[in-house]
Amino acid sequence: MSGAEILSALRARFASAIVETHEHRGDTTVVVTRERLRDVLRACRDEPALGCDFLMDLTAVDYAKYPGREDGPRFEVVYHLYSLTHGHRLRVKVRVEEDDAVVPTAVPLWPIADWFEREVWDMFGVRFEGHPDLRRLLLYEEFVGHPLRKDYPINRRQPLIGPKT
Amino acid sequence: MLGEGAGTGSGGQEMMHLGLGPQHPAMHGIIRIVTELDGEVIRKADVEIGYLHRAFEKDCEVGGYNNAIPYTDRLNYVSPLINNFAYASAIEKLLDIDVTERCKYIRTIMSEISRVCDHLTCVGATAMELGAFTVFLYMIKAREFLWELVEDVTGARLTISYGRVGGVKADLPDGFAAQATRAFKDVREVLSEVHRLLTGNRIFMDRMVGVGVLSREETIAYSITGPLLRGVGVGYDVRRAQPHWAYDRVDFEVPTQKDGDNYSRYLVRMAEMEQSMRIAEQALATMPGGPIQVDWEGRAVEPPAYVDQGKQGKTDGLLLVPIRLSPNLEGQERRKHVQVNADDKRVVLPPKEHTYGSIEGLMNHFMLIMEGYGIRPPLGEAYFATEGANGELGFYVVSDGTDRPYRVRCRPPCLPPLAALPRMIEGEMIADLIPTFGSVNMIGGELDR
Numbered sequence: 001m002s003g004a005e006i007l008s009a010l011r012a013r014f015a016s017a018i019v020e021t022h023e024h025r026g027d028t029t030v031v032v033t034r035e036r037l038r039d040v041l042r043a044c045r046d047e048p049a050l051g052c053d054f055l056m057d058l059t060a061v062d063y064a065k066y067p068g069r070e071d072g073p074r075f076e077v078v079y080h081l082y083s084l085t086h087g088h089r090l091r092v093k094v095r096v097e098e099d100d101a102v103v104p105t106a107v108p109l110w111p112i113a114d115w116f117e118r119e120v121w122d123m124f125g126v127r128f129e130g131h132p133d134l135r136r137l138l139l140y141e142e143f144v145g146h147p148l149r150k151d152y153p154i155n156r157r158q159p160l161i162g163p164k165t
Numbered sequence: 166m167l168g169e170g171a172g173t174g175s176g177g178q179e180m181m182h183l184g185l186g187p188q189h190p191a192m193h194g195i196i197r198i199v200t201e202l203d204g205e206v207i208r209k210a211d212v213e214i215g216y217l218h219r220a221f222e223k224d225c226e227v228g229g230y231n232n233a234i235p236y237t238d239r240l241n242y243v244s245p246l247i248n249n250f251a252y253a254s255a256i257e258k259l260l261d262i263d264v265t266e267r268c269k270y271i272r273t274i275m276s277e278i279s280r281v282c283d284h285l286t287c288v289g290a291t292a293m294e295l296g297a298f299t300v301f302l303y304m305i306k307a308r309e310f311l312w313e314l315v316e317d318v319t320g321a322r323l324t325i326s327y328g329r330v331g332g333v334k335a336d337l338p339d340g341f342a343a344q345a346t347r348a349f350k351d352v353r354e355v356l357s358e359v360h361r362l363l364t365g366n367r368i369f370m371d372r373m374v375g376v377g378v379l380s381r382e383e384t385i386a387y388s389i390t391g392p393l394l395r396g397v398g399v400g401y402d403v404r405r406a407q408p409h410w411a412y413d414r415v416d417f418e419v420p421t422q423k424d425g426d427n428y429s430r431y432l433v434r435m436a437e438m439e440q441s442m443r444i445a446e447q448a449l450a451t452m453p454g455g456p457i458q459v460d461w462e463g464r465a466v467e468p469p470a471y472v473d474q475g476k477q478g479k480t481d482g483l484l485l486v487p488i489r490l491s492p493n494l495e496g497q498e499r500r501k502h503v504q505v506n507a508d509d510k511r512v513v514l515p516p517k518e519h520t521y522g523s524i525e526g527l528m529n530h531f532m533l534i535m536e537g538y539g540i541r542p543p544l545g546e547a548y549f550a551t552e553g554a555n556g557e558l559g560f561y562v563v564s565d566g567t568d569r570p571y572r573v574r575c576r577p578p579c580l581p582p583l584a585a586l587p588r589m590i591e592g593e594m595i596a597d598l599i600p601t602f603g604s605v606n607m608i609g610g611e612l613d614r
Binding site: 024025026027029053054055056057059061062065066067078080084087089091110111112114115123136137138139140147148152154 | 214215218220222223224226227258259261383385386387388389390399401406407544545546547548550557559561563565566571572574576580581583584585613614
């Protein structure tokens with residue numbers, strides 16, 4: 001399916017859930033509301049015409065210092081989907097506010113979301129509701145803060161602390 | 166020592182906890198696997214990663230776009246060239262520029278050489294852990310032939326920093342094709358020796374066949390790509406599915422196996438090495454630009470004399486005078502520079518002749534190097550994927566219009582297999598963990614970033 005066809009198929013089903021769509025540099029992107037995120041992802045995976053069986057990547061972006069986005073929702077959680085049968089890619093994004101940084105988990109849909117979501121929690125402090133075991137992935141439990149947030153200074157040092165005895 | 170029921174795999178009163186790593190000879194790099202053992206059988210396993218985390222993504226945000234290239238060397242440090250090119254291509258996609266044909270071929274050739282190095286290391290290390298030390302030595306010898314090629318092209322062996330946004334650092338050296346042909350011949354000999362030693366070897370097969378199996382459904386659900394996915398019979402390869410660089414102009418096969426065990430992955434890797442060399446050979450044969458003619462009529466000048474002439478205003482025809490560059494700038498002469506770099510002054514540094522010999526070139530150079538200037542893609546985002554040695558290697562880059570990336574995300578190809586590792590080893594013997602862990606080819610640099 002071409003990008004335009006994917007977008008029109010999604011619009012037909014989730015008209016109210018779609019916040020924004022764009023195609024930049026050949027990448028098809030759809031921004032959806034948090035309430036319907038799980039439904040959209042499920043449809044992307046299960047609907048034969050879309051057939052996105054791979055969750056290639058799941059990450060987040062902190063838009064706190066992005067021109068024009070300083071006041072808007074701070075975080076965007078980004079899902080990169082890929083369809084093995086059709087060979088198309090789709091980027092699904094959801095926006096969340098800083099004081100309510102919670103997104104429904106995608107673990108029931110793709111088990112790989114387990115580690116990807118743990119990494120996003122680790123690096124950005126975005127929580128995933130319903131995640132079975134939301135621990136830090138790359139850093140240690142005693143680490144304070146979330147380093148990929150834009151307000152985390154690059155030169156901040158934290159002492160390495162061993163496991164609790 | 167092990168409690169009741171030890172060694173039988175059943176009837177034990179309580180499980181024994183055994184932590185493997187972070188420092189363990191069989192944990193390539195540093196990783197910790199906490200296992201719950203019933204006798205010798207792994208009942209539960211938890212993989213802990215992050216020991217090699219060094220804030221790659223955060224570091225990328227504080228420098229210019231080209232400053233991240235050395236960091237990408239250290240992602241998958243066994244095949245760093247692929248990381249360089251994938252990152253550069255992601256930025257080029259964001260900028261919407263196209264690189265030259267010759268550059269595309271160079272990227273293809275060097276990526277394939279890297280892929281062979283990576284597979285050689287993976288298969289060799291796995292074989293060594295199963296007792297086949299000879300194979301390890303043979304394969305490291307073969308890798309050495311290829312690293313000599315890499316050294317000739319990039320000037321370094323491991324941290325090569327050869328990719329550039331909009332091109333590559335320098336053109337291939339003279340006589341590279343002949344050198345590569347010789348190296349491939351040697352590597353093929355090693356591969357056939359290894360085939361005779363391992364493929365069909367009873368001890369090796371007992372440890373590999375039917376061990377570390379992951380079903381096709383689970384492999385897809387865990388988004389595993391690369392040799393592990395092709396080992397369950399899915400012929401997905403980014404080079405074939407979304408051809409980039411010169412992959413649509415070469416003929417190659419995507420080898421698959423159907424059993425999804427360690428032995429399938431071994432066979433896929435062995436077959437892929439042959440295909441990679443095929444790709445590199447075809448690309449070398451059909452590469453545009455051809456051998457670079459050295460028909461300089463003027464004499465070569467030393468850079469200081471060149472700069473002096475420029476300062477004295479003797480710029481008439483100066484740009485046509487060839488310059489003798491220092492050996493570490495070899496391959497960056499103007500003739501070669503234009504062949505391998507995109508014709509875009511916003512992105513690519515001018516050739517050194519222009520920087521030294523004309524005010525425009527000097528300004529162009531400074532505009533790209535000075536803080537606050539440099540490469541400035543328009544607002545937006547792009548995701549570019551290529552086939553790394555372990556699977557889909559993707560870079561997701563967000564630009565805020567300044568000279569620094571707003572966000573760089575690397576999709577590490579070996580993270581999904583590691584997330585699925587407990588599924589592969591649970592229910593198997595502790596000794597089977599070693600070949601399974603070897604076959605997922607964990608690379609700490611890209612896993613922990």
